[in-house]
Amino acid sequence: MPSVERARELATRAVGMTRADQAEVVVTAESNALTRFASNRINQNVAEENLSVSVRAVIGTRVGVASTNRLDDSSLAACCEAAVSAARVAPADPAFPGLPAPRPFVMAEPAAPVSWFDAPARARAVKAIVETSASAGLIAAGKIEVSERVAAIANSLGVNVGMPVTEISATVLSMNESGSGWASHLGRDPEELDPAALGAQAARLALRSQGPIDVPAGEYQVVLAPEAVADILDFIGYAGFSAKAFSEGRSFMSNRLGARVVSDLITIVDNATSPHSLGLAFDYEGMPKQRVTLIDGGVAVGPVTDSYWAARLGTANTGHALPAPNQWGPMALDLEILPGDSTMDELIGGVEHGVYVTRFHYVNVEDPIPMTLTGMTRDGTFLIEDGKVTSPLKNLRFTQSAIEALASCSGVGEHRRFVSIEDGKVLVPGLRLDRFSFTGQTA
Amino acid sequence: MREIIEAAVEAARLSGAEYADARVVDSSHEEIHVASGRVEAIERSDSFGIGVRVLYQGAWGFAAARDVGTASAAEVARRAVAIAKASALVTGRPVILAPESPATGVWNGPCEIDPFLVPLEEKLSLLTAADEALRAETAVTVTSVHCGFHREHKWFGSSEGAFVEQSFVESGAGIEAYAVSGDEVVTRSYPTSHGGGWRQAGWEYVTGLDLAGNAPRVAAQAAELLTAPECENAVVDLVIDGSQVALQVHESIGHPTELDRVLGEEAAFAGTSWVDIGDIGSLRYGSEHVTVTADSTIPGSLGSFGWDDEGVPAQRDHLIRNGVLTGLLTSRETAPAIGRTSNACMRADGWNRIPLVRMTTVSLEPGTWDFDDLVADTDEGLYIETNNSWSIDDRRLNFQFGCEVGWEIKGGELGRMVRMPNYTGMTPSFWASCDAICSADHWQVWGLPNCGKGEPLQVAHVAHGAAPARFRGVRVGVGR
Numbered sequence: 001m002p003s004v005e006r007a008r009e010l011a012t013r014a015v016g017m018t019r020a021d022q023a024e025v026v027v028t029a030e031s032n033a034l035t036r037f038a039s040n041r042i043n044q045n046v047a048e049e050n051l052s053v054s055v056r057a058v059i060g061t062r063v064g065v066a067s068t069n070r071l072d073d074s075s076l077a078a079c080c081e082a083a084v085s086a087a088r089v090a091p092a093d094p095a096f097p098g099l100p101a102p103r104p105f106v107m108a109e110p111a112a113p114v115s116w117f118d119a120p121a122r123a124r125a126v127k128a129i130v131e132t133s134a135s136a137g138l139i140a141a142g143k144i145e146v147s148e149r150v151a152a153i154a155n156s157l158g159v160n161v162g163m164p165v166t167e168i169s170a171t172v173l174s175m176n177e178s179g180s181g182w183a184s185h186l187g188r189d190p191e192e193l194d195p196a197a198l199g200a201q202a203a204r205l206a207l208r209s210q211g212p213i214d215v216p217a218g219e220y221q222v223v224l225a226p227e228a229v230a231d232i233l234d235f236i237g238y239a240g241f242s243a244k245a246f247s248e249g250r251s252f253m254s255n256r257l258g259a260r261v262v263s264d265l266i267t268i269v270d271n272a273t274s275p276h277s278l279g280l281a282f283d284y285e286g287m288p289k290q291r292v293t294l295i296d297g298g299v300a301v302g303p304v305t306d307s308y309w310a311a312r313l314g315t316a317n318t319g320h321a322l323p324a325p326n327q328w329g330p331m332a333l334d335l336e337i338l339p340g341d342s343t344m345d346e347l348i349g350g351v352e353h354g355v356y357v358t359r360f361h362y363v364n365v366e367d368p369i370p371m372t373l374t375g376m377t378r379d380g381t382f383l384i385e386d387g388k389v390t391s392p393l394k395n396l397r398f399t400q401s402a403i404e405a406l407a408s409c410s411g412v413g414e415h416r417r418f419v420s421i422e423d424g425k426v427l428v429p430g431l432r433l434d435r436f437s438f439t440g441q442t443a
Numbered sequence: 444m445r446e447i448i449e450a451a452v453e454a455a456r457l458s459g460a461e462y463a464d465a466r467v468v469d470s471s472h473e474e475i476h477v478a479s480g481r482v483e484a485i486e487r488s489d490s491f492g493i494g495v496r497v498l499y500q501g502a503w504g505f506a507a508a509r510d511v512g513t514a515s516a517a518e519v520a521r522r523a524v525a526i527a528k529a530s531a532l533v534t535g536r537p538v539i540l541a542p543e544s545p546a547t548g549v550w551n552g553p554c555e556i557d558p559f560l561v562p563l564e565e566k567l568s569l570l571t572a573a574d575e576a577l578r579a580e581t582a583v584t585v586t587s588v589h590c591g592f593h594r595e596h597k598w599f600g601s602s603e604g605a606f607v608e609q610s611f612v613e614s615g616a617g618i619e620a621y622a623v624s625g626d627e628v629v630t631r632s633y634p635t636s637h638g639g640g641w642r643q644a645g646w647e648y649v650t651g652l653d654l655a656g657n658a659p660r661v662a663a664q665a666a667e668l669l670t671a672p673e674c675e676n677a678v679v680d681l682v683i684d685g686s687q688v689a690l691q692v693h694e695s696i697g698h699p700t701e702l703d704r705v706l707g708e709e710a711a712f713a714g715t716s717w718v719d720i721g722d723i724g725s726l727r728y729g730s731e732h733v734t735v736t737a738d739s740t741i742p743g744s745l746g747s748f749g750w751d752d753e754g755v756p757a758q759r760d761h762l763i764r765n766g767v768l769t770g771l772l773t774s775r776e777t778a779p780a781i782g783r784t785s786n787a788c789m790r791a792d793g794w795n796r797i798p799l800v801r802m803t804t805v806s807l808e809p810g811t812w813d814f815d816d817l818v819a820d821t822d823e824g825l826y827i828e829t830n831n832s833w834s835i836d837d838r839r840l841n842f843q844f845g846c847e848v849g850w851e852i853k854g855g856e857l858g859r860m861v862r863m864p865n866y867t868g869m870t871p872s873f874w875a876s877c878d879a880i881c882s883a884d885h886w887q888v889w890g891l892p893n894c895g896k897g898e899p900l901q902v903a904h905v906a907h908g909a910a911p912a913r914f915r916g917v918r919v920g921v922g923r
Contacts, residue, residue, distance in 0.1 A: 093482065362834045376835075
């Protein structure tokens with residue numbers, strides 16, 4: 001694993017080797033280890049080391065990209081030349097504004113050391129997780145992952161940034177034939193992971209989920225735990241907050257800036273600038289990420305941008321570029337829903353007859369503008385009666401506009417959690433939504 | 444390369460491993476993407492590295508690195524053994540691999556015209572022509588046209604004496620038209636959605652798709668969809684096109700018949716399965732029309748190879764015969780649980796991932812119907828094409844799929860177009876309702892280059908042979 005300085009040197013060297021009008025190089029080094037368990041034993045245990053260099057060459061407004069993980073001089077030179085060759089052939093793009101000029105960026109502090117959290121330490125943590133389930137006659141499955149990454153970005157206009165990112169994540173599914181429970185952890189410091197407590201949390205939920213009953217399909221009041229909220233926010237962020245989708249009329253915010261789109265209890269920001277953020281503080285063009293308010297008290301404010309889409313829309317570059325080449329446009333990778341003032345008991349206490357959802361499974365978009373999603377509940381779905389969680393329920397399928405659901409929000413939790421999603425992580429509270437359609441259930 | 448792999452295997456043995464295998468993978472990828480008149484991506488990427496998998500006291504360890512040489516391979520192997528020793532601290536029954544004769548040989552996939560040698564100008568010309576043809580329809584305001592190429596060269600060796608070398612090229616391309624008006628966004632794709640069509644083939648596959656020739660039809664249908672009515676909530680007889688049948692097979696037959704899922708190995712992430720190992724030979728999975736095979740020998744399929752990533756030779760096996768479950772997708776580790784040897788389904792997403800039980804070409808075998816006859820035989824129903832969204836529960840029972848387009852069937856004829864029809868069901872009752880499958884004339888292998896599974900996530904390139912089929916009494920228009 002190279003140091004940040006070494007990665008920045010490599011990026012700068014590759015910029016110098018790229019014979020184009022402009023050049024940008026992204027260096028990504030990673031050291032990942034993942035211990036996976038199932039049936040109360042470690043079933044997979046892997047580690048990898050990699051380092052890749054991606055070169056974006058610009059000739060006029062023609063752009064080409066090439067990448068490699070071979071770092072000998074001739075391979076690196078061939079990669080730079082491949083990017084230049086592609087740029088020579090690419091059609092001119094009159095809308096391409098050129099690579100961005102450097103902006104002030106404060107280098108991050110070194111991450112907490114994680115080398116001690118090696119394979120034997122992870123195995124001991126798995127043992128602690130598994131024991132709580134095994135002692136209750138349950139089966140545990142999940143993972144513990146340690147990810148160390150260094151990213152460095154340089155361009156021929158003087159951008160030269162780098163930072164390390166460390167992430168510790170753990171998931172636990174505890175189950176038997178009659179029910180299952182779930183717990184997860186995401187943070188930067190392995191010292192913050194309490195495996196026994198995590199295992200116990202999943203096992204408790206599994207025991208409480210035994211003997212689920214049926215409820216008819218229909219519209220219910222729901223309380224979504226943070227993990228379930230994360231599943232919803234993941235898709236809103238992916239399909240709704242990019243300047244590209246917004247500009248093309250494919251986002252729920254298209255043509256609706258300044259309008260109230262969801263409940264005034266909901267404020268959504270993208271915020272890589274806070275001390276607790278787990279992601280990169282700059283984007284893949286080396287621009288410092290800005291804190292962007294996307295929805296303010298229910299009102300649509302605007303999408304995130306990168307250098308290309310900021311120029312096209314005539315707005316500020318918010319620093320949300322993905323690695324080039326990028327077909328998806330800028331992306332909000334550090335989403336937060338701001339906290340409310342309700343405890344989880346208060347959220348549940350406000351429901352006369354409804355459903356509590358721990359998490360969802362396999363959510364997908366059916367219709368992008370109303371953001372109609374479908375998916376299943378999983379690992380802890382309960383009936384709420386007269387303000388109290390009562391019977392466990394069989395897993396339910398929902399088919400629901402996420403925007404309409406958030407418009408019916410009547411309570412926001414005061415406590416938030418980081419949750420891993422497919423393309424990053426989100427910081428979210430629990431929510432109470434007054435209208436949520438379940439359209440089927442598992443047998 | 445043999446020397447490097449042998450160095451890894453020997454280092455693992457000296458460190459105490461009772462079994463070791465090593466894979467070196469050298470891959471290249473090219474992606475060209477044109478969207479709404481703009482070239483959004485011209486990218487070439489290369490990746491090279493070695494992964495070593497070992498068993499120590501019946502527990503697995505795996506390590507991978509991008510440095511490929513005898514010394515670094517030995518170091519990676521020692522790291523893998525150290526990890527396996529940690530795994531042995533929390534172990535159950537020791538892993539025992541099903542017996543397999545050590546594989547040796549060379550295998551190359553089919554490729555007539557090496558796409559990496561085709562000039563970029565030629566590729567851009569083909570894509571730009573298709574993009575312009577899409578944009579000729581004024582209602583189409585957003586387009587997406589792409590081609591992609593993947594080349595992989597890999598070497599595998601094991602402590603049992605296996606050593607094989609394999610290479611293949613995959614080519615893919617597709618077009619998408621978006622018609623946007625107010626709060627409506629509709630999509631139409633060709634040859635299918637989510638990455639277009641893919642084959643183990645060369646540039647000849649891309650030119651054979653005739654993207655520009657199909658663009659006017661695709662664009663016109665996108666425009667028509669804007670004003671088409673929504674599919675109403677109803678129970679109908681549903682005729683599904685081959686590409687969506689392929690995805691239905693993928694989600695509700697392919698995944699639940701992966702033996703690692705059945706055994707709970709994927710429980711926390713992708714989920715488990717409604718199928719049990721005791722169901723083989725007795726579980727009625729579908730109607731007597733439903734016969735499903737797993738075949739890694741079909742020339743040109745994304746699911747084909749000479750040997751899987753633990754050296755088991757490619758083969759054809761039945762998963763379902765005339766509606767009854769007869770087999771599962773297996774590996775050397777899992778196959779003994781059903782008293783069999785591996786049917787060659789272990790596949791890894793590159794040098795830095797372990798092989799997992801994956802689909803190869805999992806196909807619904809063709810029936811006897813002509814498509815026109817099938818529609819004519821359907822008095823009242825719906826015909827749908829091209830997947831738009833997909834979702835299924837963690838046991839692969841309750842599913843809901845959306846498609847781009849549908850046409851009502853009335854009196855045995857296709858009628859009014861409907862927008863974004865979805866349908867839902869439960870796996871066994873849905874497949875039990877299959878009463879007609881089109882013939883081999885309508886059957887083709889659909890490449891699916893984006894099957895996600897495992898932690899860390901792996902993306903497998905798999906395939907499904909499928910033809911249009913009819914299902915009786917299916918709920919459509921969910922949530923409408």
